[in-house]
Amino acid sequence: MADTQRTFSIIKPDAVAKGATGEILKRIEESGLRIIALKRVQLSAQQAEGFYAVHKARPFYSELVQFMTSGPVVMAVLEGENAIARWRELMGPTNSNEAPAGTIRGDLGTDIEQNAVHGSDAPETARVEIAYFFNATEIQAAVEALP
Numbered sequence: 001m002a003d004t005q006r007t008f009s010i011i012k013p014d015a016v017a018k019g020a021t022g023e024i025l026k027r028i029e030e031s032g033l034r035i036i037a038l039k040r041v042q043l044s045a046q047q048a049e050g051f052y053a054v055h056k057a058r059p060f061y062s063e064l065v066q067f068m069t070s071g072p073v074v075m076a077v078l079e080g081e082n083a084i085a086r087w088r089e090l091m092g093p094t095n096s097n098e099a100p101a102g103t104i105r106g107d108l109g110t111d112i113e114q115n116a117v118h119g120s121d122a123p124e125t126a127r128v129e130i131a132y133f134f135n136a137t138e139i140q141a142a143v144e145a146l147p
């Protein structure tokens with residue numbers, strides 16, 4: 001299939017805590033993206049720091065690590081045509097207060113930090129982020145994507 005991509009998603013602690021996990025997974029599936037790996041974990045500070053290492057110099061880095069370790073998250077690998085852009089579109093812009101209604105961040109996020117979900121921003125980032133949290137054996141390619 002042309003341009004089948006994988007992307008990495010996190011349902012962040014704010015959304016898990018408010019019981020929005022099911023709603024978000026439902027939106028993913030209804031959009032046609034396939035969930036090919038899924039787990040619920042409590043991130044350690046070390047894992048969150050490593051995952052957001054690119055933001056290390058930003059003023060909000062320690063607050064972000066604090067937030068991401070404040071409770072369990074649900075992480076998933078999504079697959080589909082143009083999955084990276086499609087998932088970012090479903091998420092909406094970073095700041096929940098500026099995200100339009102109908103997007104996950106607009107409907108379920110709180111502010112610029114507590115914004116319900118994460119999504120990879122490019123193919124190389126997706127590859128690195130998926131490998132950071134999932135072993136190859138934990139990822140089951142969707143039946144539709146098999147030859």
Ligand code: GDP
Binds near residue numbers: 117
């Ligand atoms: P994303 O790709 O839309 O998630 O946005 P970024 O990569 O720029 O930021 C990563 C995450 O850091 C965001 O999803 C927010 O949770 C958080 N974040 C971004 N900007 C800010 C900020 O100005 N203040 C705080 N406290 N958190 C922020």
